[in-house]
Amino acid sequence: MTLIFLVFHLQLIGFFEISPHLLQSGERTRSALGILDALVHSLRLTTLDADDTRMSIFPPRLVPTVAASSPALGDAGEPVELVRTELAAWMRRSSYTLAHTCPEAVEYAPLMCGMPAWTDVSEGEIRKEECRRLAWSSLMVAASHGSYNTSDSAFSPQMDLFIMDSANTST
Numbered sequence: 173m174t175l176i177f178l179v180f181h182l183q184l185i186g187f188f189e190i191s192p193h194l195l196q197s198g199e200r201t202r203s204a205l206g207i208l209d210a211l212v213h214s215l216r217l218t219t220l221d222a223d224d225t226r227m228s229i230f231p232p233r234l235v236p237t238v239a240a241s242s243p244a245l246g247d248a249g250e251p252v253e254l255v256r257t258e259l260a261a262w263m264r265r266s267s268y269t270l271a272h273t274c275p276e277a278v279e280y281a282p283l284m285c286g287m288p289a290w291t292d293v294s295e296g297e298i299r300k301e302e303c304r305r306l307a308w309s310s311l312m313v314a315a316s317h318g319s320y321n322t323s324d325s326a327f328s329p330q331m332d333l334f335i336m337d338s339a340n341t342s343t
Contacts, residue, residue: 179306180306182211189201190320206333208313209310212307212334213334218334230338311336
């Protein structure tokens with residue numbers, strides 16, 4: 173069993189433990205999330221893009237920064253205008269959609285037809301993207317637990333998880 177496969181299974185266990193079931197307990201939930209967090213940390217899944225100059229930097233206890241030369245800012249100025257500009261440009265390049273590159277998607281995944289398709293992508297890039305998605309979904313499971321924990325009448329202290337600290341994306 174690969175470690176990435178193990179992370180995926182731990183996410184499922186974590187998600188199960190934050191959901192209502194007969195054997196649910198705070199101890200089981202904290203244990204599942206703790207193991208998931210430790211594995212994500214030890215595999216360094218949050219640092220895959222640490223050396224990419226286009227990525228935002230989240231230093232501990234400071235305001236996040238984006239490099240001035242970042243293409244994410246572009247010439248559009250306002251963030252809303254940037255989204256409109258990028259969306260319009262993407263629509264003009266619609267030959268990159270899943271529906272264009274995989275016509276079967278219309279039948280089997282109609283809601284995903286407008287998604288960008290992956291063409292000419294190396295196996296290494298696909299693996300990196302899978303790791304990014306594992307890191308994001310692990311964060312979502314932990315955030316869901318934190319949200320529930322805060323709203324629960326039997327409030328207990330938040331877990332100090334590595335994946336919940338945005339500064340850990342570049343360390």
